[in-house]
Amino acid sequence: MRRASKIRDLVKGTSLTVNDLIYPVFIKEGISKPEPIDSMPGQYRLPMEDSLKEVEVLTSLKVPSVILFGIPKKKDATGSEAYRRDGVIQSAVKEVKSVFGDKIAVITDVCLCQYTDHGHCGLVKDGEIVNDETLRLLTLIAVSHAEAGADIVAPSAMMDGQVQAIREGLDSAGYSNVAIMAYSAKHASCFYGPFRDAAYSRPVFGDRQSYQMDYSNSDEALREVELDIDEGADIVMVKPALAYLDLIYRVKTTFRMPTAAYNVSGEYSMIKAAGRMGWLDEKSAALEVLTAIKRAGADMILTYFAKEAAEWLSS
Ligand code: PBG
16 A cells, blocks of 8 residues: 555545644834844744735735734833734734735734743742733733734633633623634743744743643643633644644544644754754655644644745645
8 A cells, every 4th residue: 555656645644734734923013124033944023014925925825824923122020012902913913904804814822921021921929920910911912912803812821710711801892703722731841942032032030830831741731621621712732742742632532622733933943953954854854743743633733834834735
């Protein structure tokens, strides 16, 4: 059955397609030209106008969805730029939706870490992250994104109860059609390093281990996912993806929910780096990894390879 490629095609168990891909885009306030991100070759911080050009490229490649990350000019203790009605993401979503409408599904990341001066995903009191007071701010962010036109909001702060708070906030503001993609099993991972360079979101003190999951645990990932489903998540996520294929498999087979996997910045950059060194064939490595993530059970993959993969898959 492996003798010839057409026979292999007949028995292929997993086919990666462009419809599986979600492309992350960084939008930075107050710049006029794209800024290359050194630790993520091929990725840029974009000014608002260029983010529209980027979405144009994505729609022409038939990539169905984009997730937007904002980088504000000012940061403060409560991350107030994150829930300003004309903040960087709110403005970008409005523009993208008015130009492209339903030609692209717009997802927004709902978190505080890019917007707080201390770089944590929640409010800080006496050196501790305060869960419950953070929920109100996460809800404000999500509602402001919905008001701007986001199709799906994606809470990534790993605060307990965030999905329920956001669902209630969206419903009472009249956005019951806005879906929630929950970063449910999000682990404290060194693989987010390049993203934190890109978004200047490294915590100023401590780390994220008091709210993001311990990567040694897998039953806990199932409990986190179950809670998020009970709280109203429409899509659940495992993050990172490559070193977490067992969790993608367990989450998919246990809950049968739409399941997303985040092929994070460090997973992207290590393939790029090896490709540049001539140690790996970048295209083959990326397609093998993305196919494996899908084979493990992911219905959709957030990946910085989305544009390249769309081209590779169409040729
Ligand atoms: C915000 C957020 C992070 C990522 C996605 N949303 C950073 C973090 O938790 O430190 C990481 C994505 C990546 O590494 O590609 N909380």
